[in-house]
Amino acid sequence: MxxxxxxxxxxxxxxxxxxxxxxxxxxxxxxxxxxxxxxxxxxxxxxxxxxxxxxxxxxxxxxxxxxxxxxxxxxxxxxxxxxxxxxxxxxxxxxxxxxxxxxxxxxxxxxxxxxxxxxxxxxxxxxxxxxxxxxxxxxxxxxxxxxxxxxxxxxxxxxxxxxxxxxxxxxxxxxxxxxxxxxxxxxxxxxxxxxxxxxxxxxxxxxxxxxxxxxxxxxxxxxxxxxxxxMSNTTARAADNHGMSLMAAAGGRFLNSLGEEFMWNYEPEIGNRARLSKLTVAIAREIAAGRGPVYMDLTATSEEDQKLMRKIVPEAFKAFASLKIDPFKEKVEWMPAFKGxxxxxxxxxxxxxxxxxxxxxxxxxxxxxxxxxxxxxxxxxxxxxxxxxxxxxxxxxxxxxxxxxxxGVQKSDVEETVASRLAPLDAKVGLTPDEVIYRMQKVLIANDVAYIRSDASLRRALGEIESIREEAVPSVKARNSHELVKALETRSMIRIAEMIVRSCLYREESRGFHYRTDYPLTDNDDWLKWIMVQRDEQGSMRVWAQNFPTPYLPAPSGKYPPK
Ligand SMILES: Cc1cc2nc3c(=O)[nH]c(=O)nc-3n(C[C@H](O)[C@H](O)[C@H](O)COP(=O)(O)OP(=O)(O)OC[C@H]3O[C@@H](n4cnc5c(N)ncnc54)[C@H](O)[C@@H]3O)c2cc1C
The missing domain is CATH 3.50.50.60 (FAD/NAD(P)-binding domain)
Incomplete structure (x- = not known):
């Protein structure tokens, strides 16, 4: 083989x-x-x-x-x-x-x-x-x-x-x-x-x-x-694009449906230039509170900055042009975009x-x-x-x-692994990789899994992921080597999906991209820890929290709303 x-x-x-x-x-x-x-x-x-x-x-x-x-x-x-x-x-x-x-x-x-x-x-x-x-x-x-x-x-x-x-x-x-x-x-x-x-x-x-x-x-x-x-980025709703850092640096503003520059409520020091983690959660919360849709407004940026943006991120502007959107003349609808x-x-x-x-x-x-x-x-x-x-x-x-x-590893040592990777090519019936990928995406990008989480929503997601892992992924078929790539991709994706959901369930606080309605505070007393994942000897996924050193800048103690 x-x-x-x-x-x-x-x-x-x-x-x-x-x-x-x-x-x-x-x-x-x-x-x-x-x-x-x-x-x-x-x-x-x-x-x-x-x-x-x-x-x-x-x-x-x-x-x-x-x-x-x-x-x-x-x-x-x-x-x-x-x-x-x-x-x-x-x-x-x-x-x-x-x-x-x-x-x-x-x-x-x-x-x-x-x-x-x-x-x-x-x-x-x-x-x-x-x-x-x-x-x-x-x-x-x-x-x-x-x-x-x-x-x-x-x-x-x-x-x-x-x-x-x-x-x-x-x-x-x-x-x-x-x-x-x-x-x-x-x-x-x-x-x-x-x-x-x-x-x-x-x-x-x-x-x-x-x-x-x-x-x-x-x-x-x-x-x-x-x-x-x-993590998540944020993007125009009509077409994925990149360049948001430059757009924010050039004076781009995020507006809700009431026309408010809402980011100042979430990140008072820098408002629209907030970190990605804050921006994503803030957009999701504005929409959840009924103040969506949310827009990016670049209409007040300088000509010099507009030129720089077009030069540095040409693909973003090609996408806007193909949709007949001029982001320098009209505000553009914006949304969070989960990136795993x-x-x-x-x-x-x-x-x-x-x-x-x-x-x-x-x-x-x-x-x-x-x-x-x-x-x-x-x-x-x-x-x-x-x-x-x-x-x-x-x-x-x-x-x-x-x-x-x-x-001294020889071909014969890996043949069993190779055979199992090629198995989808032999399957006469089964799911297409796309069907499985779509099921996985639906679980992960749900608002209450990707952005605003809780124990209940994460447990629901874990159940769905386990059923995709047990039933759907093993029954994927592939008709050629291109589909085989996709079939194998479903294996790695489901593994990472499980890691994400299990790690998020484990961290019982809110910090960075991880925002939980049931634990809305950042908790430096109990959760100033790294969440670790490893396969145990029985082949199960082990998750635990690990202390780590802070040699140059210790963290403040206490619990507080995410900063
Ligand atoms: C739209 C966008 C805008 C961004 N803007 C910025 C920015 O302005 N500033 C910034 O600091 N960061 C930015 N980032 C993030 C930054 O681009 C990445 O963090 C960085 O490029 C990662 O580099 P990498 O080499 O680790 O991975 P990548 O560049 O993603 O390379 C990974 C490579 O691995 C290959 N690969 C994958 N799977 C396999 C496999 N199974 N076998 C063999 N090969 C494989 C892929 O084909 C790919 O070539 C942006 C990212 C995106 C998507």
């Missing part, structure tokens, strides 16, 4: 910004590196759609001010060592990327007339400012640099499982959906940078992000963390070397628990984290690989 075996020192799964950075840095250490992607590196995943904000602490900035802002706005569940790392390494790595871009003829960072990095106050920024990045040239640069660095590339191959040998990760199984081949990818260490799970919902850049990286890490025994912070574990929302628990608890397994970018963010602090941290965590995980995986023995 296995058509091809490839040996490498380091295997990187997922070639977004984080995976490309990891592969390049691992290769710099003179290892052989294979980068495998489900799509086409530079045009798949979230990275090419990133909407311009990259929060980089410049050398002249006060790092303590940045740390305070990120930790306070991350509602104190950030990993503060990662925040510090990001503040120290973000700037040199961003400038290295800028340099690579120049060498390949791309402009990555926007600069003012004096040549200084353009900086703006975007969502969540009070004492800090975000730089402006062109995501597509950045990803074109990454692709070119991966090739120049002699990283081997394997594209249109979906990785489905990790391979273990005596508790150590020694490779992965991949399914080539264009050539129909099954690959055994043997490696001494693996970096998972395949993002999280977006459940194929309304959203640019994450139709193929269906959680395999996080699900396969779970199956291998890795701990995952902060999945209770499964893509762009943040929890993931693989990593230490400051990017290592998981499973030997040989590392993670970077959105596939990891994005430890710097806490709940979701300020806009633009994700892109910086992608390059910082990619750099760290790539180097760490390379040095692990230098010391590690080659595994």
């Amino acid at each position: 296995i058509n091809k075996t490839i040996d490498t020192d380091v295997l990187v799964v997922g070639g977004g910004l984080a995976g490309c950075e990891a592969a390049i840095k691992a290769k710099n250490e003179h290892n052989s590196v294979l980068l495998v992607d489900k799509g086409y590196v530079s045009r798949s995943g979230a990275s090419p759609f990133a909407a311009g904000a990259i929060n980089v602490c410049l050398p002249e900035d006060d790092k303590d001010v940045w740390l305070r802002e990120i930790v306070e706005r991350g509602e104190y569940i950030n990993d503060q060592e990662w925040v510090k790392l990001q503040l120290e390494r973000g700037y040199p790595l961003a400038m290295e990327l800028d340099e690579w871009g120049r060498a390949f003829g791309h402009t990555i960072f926007e600069r003012d007339e004096q040549g200084n990095l353009l900086r703006k106050k975007a969502r969540g920024n009070i004492n800090t400012r975000t730089c402006v990045i062109n995501a597509i040239p950045a990803m074109d640069t990454m692709r070119a640099k991966v090739i120049e660095s002699k990283v081997s590339l394997l594209e249109r191959v979906m990785v489905t499982d990790l391979v273990l040998d005596q508790g150590r990760v020694v490779g992965a199984i991949g399914l080539g959906y264009r050539d129909g081949k099954v690959y055994l990818l043997r490696a001494k260490s693996v970096v998972l940078s395949a993002s999280g799970c977006g459940f194929k919902l309304f959203g640019m850049g994450h139709r193929n992000l269906t959680g395999e990286g996080q699900a396969m890490a779970y199956e291998a025994g890795a701990m995952l963390r902060n999945i209770d912070q499964a 574990t893509v762009m943040h929302g929890g993931g693989i628990h990593i230490d400051i070397t990017g290592a998981s608890n499973v030997p040989g397994l590392y993670s970077a970018g959105d596939c990891s628990c994005t430890p710097e963010h806490g709940t979701w602090s300020i806009t633009g941290l994700n892109l910086t984290f992608a390059i910082v965590s990619g750099d760290i995980a790539g180097r760490s995986a390379a040095s692990y690989a230098r010391e590690a023995a080659t595994s």
Whole structure:
């Protein structure tokens, strides 16, 4: 059943910004590196759609001010060592990327007339400012640099499982959906940078992000963390778009049906520039209170900012144009949009070397628990984290690989797993993957599951998810390798859906994206904890709360309405 075996020192799964950075840095250490992607590196995943904000602490900035802002706005569940790392390494790595871009003829960072990095106050920024990045040239640069660095590339191959040998990760199984081949990818260490799970919902850049990286890490025994912070963005109702950080930075206003700029009631200091977590819950609460629909109003933005928005997020404006909407002339209906574990929302628990608890397994970018963010602090941290965590995980995986023995894992050792992955191709009757995906989406995007939760609504969702997992997912059929990809995606999606609902049930307070009507307060006395998930020895999902250190900025004690 296995058509091809490839040996490498380091295997990187997922070639977004984080995976490309990891592969390049691992290769710099003179290892052989294979980068495998489900799509086409530079045009798949979230990275090419990133909407311009990259929060980089410049050398002249006060790092303590940045740390305070990120930790306070991350509602104190950030990993503060990662925040510090990001503040120290973000700037040199961003400038290295800028340099690579120049060498390949791309402009990555926007600069003012004096040549200084353009900086703006975007969502969540009070004492800090975000730089402006062109995501597509950045990803074109990454692709070119991966090739120049002699990283081997394997594209249109979906990785489905990790391979273990005596508790150590020694490779992965991949399914080539264009050539129909099954690959055994043997490696001494693996970096998972395949993002999280977006459940194929309304959203640019994450139709193929269906959680395999996080699900396969779970199956291998890795701990995952902060999945209770499964996240949402907000978007125009008529067409998904991106660029809201820039829109808010340019003076965009959120209005309810009474014409009120309601965000000042939820985030008095910065109103329309509120963090994503606050904005999502606020829009959902306005609608629930009968003050919907909600609009984004860009009519008062300056011509200069309008030009910048059109340049940085062209896809958003193409979508508006196709619907004959001019967002600079009329207010646009807006809504929350659930994103799951893509762009943040929890993931693989990593230490400051990017290592998981499973030997040989590392993670970077959105596939990891994005430890710097806490709940979701300020806009633009994700892109910086992608390059910082990619750099760290790539180097760490390379040095692990230098010391590690080659595994003797053979094709025959993985045949049983491969057979079960290919089984949907043999099913003569069954559900289509789309039917199952739709059922899952309906459970997760219900208002009382995605945004305004309670014990009762989460228990109802868990029951439905368990029935989809037990009955629907095992009976999916596939007619060809493309449908097989979708069938396998239902497996990882249901796993992540269960993690989300179980983690949300566990956290009995409100914090960040997690808003519960039955526990409406943030509770630093009992819940200043990370919610962890791991597969136990019986194969059940274990969820628990873990204390964590706050070495630089302790949290205030007490209970209070979410800040
Ligand atoms: C519309 C939008 C706007 C955004 N705007 C901003 C912004 O302004 N600022 C900011 O900081 N962040 C922003 N973000 C978030 C940011 O883009 C992401 O956090 C970041 O790009 C994540 O990079 P990554 O490399 O971890 O993942 P991705 O770029 O998503 O890459 C993951 C890769 O893994 C591959 N993959 C997935 N599954 C598999 C599999 N099973 N096998 C093999 N390969 C697989 C995918 O094909 C993809 O190439 C935005 C995100 C979106 C969607």
